[in-house]
Amino acid sequence: MSTELFTFPITKTSDSKIKYFDWDHLDFGKNFSDHMFIMEYKDGAWCSGEIVPFANISMHPAMSALHYGQSIFEGLKAIRTEDNKINIFRPDMNAKRFDESAKRMCMPPLPEGLFVDAVRQLVGLDSEWVTTRDGHSLYIRPFMFGTDELVGIRPSETYKFIIITTPVGHYYSEPVNVKIEKYYTRAASGGVGRAKAAGNYAASMYPAQQAMKEGYHQLIWTDAATHKYIEESGTMNVIFQIGDKLITPDENHDTILRGITKKSVLAIAEKWGVEIEERMITVEEVIEAAKNGTLKDAFGAGTAATIAPIAMIGYEDEKYVLPPVEDREISNKIKKYLGDLKAGRIDDEFGWNFIV
Numbered sequence: 542m543s544t545e546l547f548t549f550p551i552t553k554t555s556d557s558k559i560k561y562f563d564w565d566h567l568d569f570g571k572n573f574s575d576h577m578f579i580m581e582y583k584d585g586a587w588c589s590g591e592i593v594p595f596a597n598i599s600m601h602p603a604m605s606a607l608h609y610g611q612s613i614f615e616g617l618k619a620i621r622t623e624d625n626k627i628n629i630f631r632p633d634m635n636a637k638r639f640d641e642s643a644k645r646m647c648m649p650p651l652p653e654g655l656f657v658d659a660v661r662q663l664v665g666l667d668s669e670w671v672t673t674r675d676g677h678s679l680y681i682r683p684f685m686f687g688t689d690e691l692v693g694i695r696p697s698e699t700y701k702f703i704i705i706t707t708p709v710g711h712y713y714s715e716p717v718n719v720k721i722e723k724y725y726t727r728a729a730s731g732g733v734g735r736a737k738a739a740g741n742y743a744a745s746m747y748p749a750q751q752a753m754k755e756g757y758h759q760l761i762w763t764d765a766a767t768h769k770y771i772e773e774s775g776t777m778n779v780i781f782q783i784g785d786k787l788i789t790p791d792e793n794h795d796t797i798l799r800g801i802t803k804k805s806v807l808a809i810a811e812k813w814g815v816e817i818e819e820r821m822i823t824v825e826e827v828i829e830a831a832k833n834g835t836l837k838d839a840f841g842a843g844t845a846a847t848i849a850p851i852a853m854i855g856y857e858d859e860k861y862v863l864p865p866v867e868d869r870e871i872s873n874k875i876k877k878y879l880g881d882l883k884a885g886r887i888d889d890e891f892g893w894n895f896i897v
């Protein structure tokens with residue numbers, strides 16, 4: 542993990558919004574802390590960044606990101622630990638993924654240390670927004686977008702990198718019902734599915750909305766070419782427990798986001814001696830396991846959702862109900878372990894906590 546390399550000038554707000562804040566009604570991503578980080582890229586280099594009061598930004602109507610979608614983002618969380626420190630979970634991993642997304646989208650690289658130090662200083666300044674409430678956290682949203690004022694297609698030559706933060710509670714309030722998607726596609730091989738690119742989320746909204754009309758919370762995406770292989774679920778990677786094994790799609794496909802939560806789950810499970818298979822998974826295999834009772838568990842893993850148990854899987858007009866959540870020994874144990882680790886209740890044996 543980087544030690545502090547970058548420090549940024551700070552202009553503090555004279556009127557903190559925290560005194561008006563209603564901690565009992567946290568809609569995910571609707572409220573914002575007092576400050577934001579902002580930095581511009583022009584003439585082939587990043588200019589010095591700064592932390593300023595949270596405010597609207599102005600833009601030219603021809604701003605390139607609005608028209609052609611050069612826009613990427615990250616999501617990570619700050620948690621208050623048991624001994625009242627602020628912990629950010631694995632920010633170096635988000636910094637690396639941000640850089641990979643930038644490359645794929647023809648956007649300028651951003652040094653890992655700069656990303657991490659900007660997050661650290663912003664969260665440090667707005668530390669009051671990291672609540673002690675159990676299960677709540679400060680969601681950190683770094684994003685970058687092209688700002689050229691040009692209705693012509695080429696990579697933008699100017700960009701903004703901004704970080705905003707939003708206090709959040711649980712993303713899903715109950716175990717989720719998911720539908721295995723057989724027609725629509727989130728990402729195709731050779732496309733940008735591995736990047737955390739804004740357009741991937743835009744493309745997923747219509748199919749997800751259709752599934753919601755049928756009573757599902759989300760989709761499980763399948764591969765674009767055949768719709769036979771499982772990819773991921775909404776904004777989460779997906780892990781199945783068939784028998785005693787945890788099985789999840791491998792990362793050799795450029796259609797799947799390489800999730801940090803999933804990697805953490807697998808590292809914990811591996812350390813505990815749970816058998817893990819990272820490989821292609823057919824829809825058929827999952828449905829067969831659901832039918833013959835060997836599908837013990839299925840859950841999504843993601844920063845916003847943490848570990849989200851799947852209650853029911855829909856496929857071809859059939860609904861397959863999974864075992865009760867309280868019986869799911871491995872994922873419940875991992876969820877508790879991750880929560881304890883982030884909150885500093887147990888030793889950080891993996892070195893994942895980043896104390897501000």
Ligand code: PLP
Pocket residue numbers: 616773775776777778798799800801802803842843844845
């Ligand atoms: N897949 C998609 C499409 C996502 O948006 C996310 C959320 O970030 C994930 C997977 C899970 O990734 P992570 O655990 O790094 O948040």
Ligand code: COI
Pocket residue numbers: 615616617776843844845846
């Ligand atoms: C995250 O888990 O960080 C995500 O990206 C989900 C988000 C789109 C709400």
